[in-house]
Amino acid sequence: MKIRSPHQNAFGSLAAATTATLLGAFAFLLLQGHAVAGNGEDSDGDGVPDAADNCIEVPNTDQFDADADTFGNACDADLNDDCVVSFEDLARLREVFFSTDPTADFNNDSAVNFADLAIMKAQFFTSPGPSSFPLPGACYASITVSPDRPVPLAGDTIQFEATATLPDGSEKMVTQFVDWSSSLESNVTVSNADGSEGEATVLTQGSTAISAKNAESGVVGVTTVQYNNGYFLSLSNVEFDNGPTSVTVAPGTSVSVSAAYTIWSRIGCPACVDYIVFGVDGDGQSTLGVGIPGTFPGESGGITRSVVAPNAIGEYTVYGMLAPQLSSGAALSQYETSFPGATTEPSFIPLGTIRVE
Secondary structure (H helix, E strand, O other), rough: OOOOOOOOOHHHHHHHHHHHHHHHHHHHHHHHHHHOOOOOOOOOOOOOOOOOOOOOOOOOOOOOOOOOOOOOHOOOOOOOOOOOOOHHHHHHHHOOOOOHHHHOOOOOOOOHHHHHHHHHHHOOOOOOOOOOOOOHHOOOEEEEOOOOOOOOOOOOOOEEEEEOOOOOOEEEOOOOOOOOEOOOOOOOOOOOOOOOOOEEEOOOOOEEEEEOOOOOOOOOEHHHHHHHHOEEEEEEEEEEEEOOEEEEEEOEEEEEEEEEEEEEEEOOOOOOEEEEEEOOOOOEEEEEEEOOOOOOEEEEEEEEEEEOOOOEEEEEEEEEEEEOOOOHHHHHHHHHHHHOOOOOOOOEEEEEEEEOO
């Protein structure tokens, strides 16, 4: 987001504000037909139904959104677009105080002044919104996929839901705004089609990771379809460097990956020795020797290991995998020879994204 200095020519700001206001007014007129038709609630009473409101809890008939980030100005004092209102935003507001900068004009009165400061104060340490529109990538602190560890039968249909947690701890349902995938489509398929996002069909019983990813941020949420008779690994509460499951780092940077795990062996191998392997794309990098977790219900615990970002610029996925092997070296070898996708269990569990810049 750009904040213009008050010393700059204000003509561009006024033109942008006028354009945004006209677009907002046009959108409002279109939406009135939906509101009159009874198409949903209007929590803030501004005439715009919640399902099409960019500030669901703050009245803003004009739907003014100067920076086009899906949050109306009236509920968006986040000037640096990191999805939380903080002292950095206050500093930026100070830079444009008594100007006509449209992004800092929260009440859309063509002036940045003490009224806008009061609006920012009321939103301090919170995330912008809520809005009915897709969240910007910066607002994804984490994604939770539910139901967690379902135990279906072949032929069952499961509706998975994805919930984003924002930096301030608030939550938003994002099922239709994420990319869904299955780690083993011969077991379970999951839909990305409009109107059926997150709907999974169980073709056969087997442990299968179901993941939901926000493409803009790279943050991933995952759960595992449970199969009590086979190999099983569940990785939850995943963090990269004690934060979101997406990091941007320099080439060769070490990234800490932590998670809670539950693991067990297939029913025909109660004495199998199991490893958890973490890797970056096809490069298996670190392991945890669990030992003999036994069959269902197995063993639970925590794991923290480091992976190293590749030297080439690009975007990479961090995976976890269960490897029933007798040594760490053999487990790493199984990971690498199975990549990019195991056709049988155990399969790769996507944990998050490393962006190398």
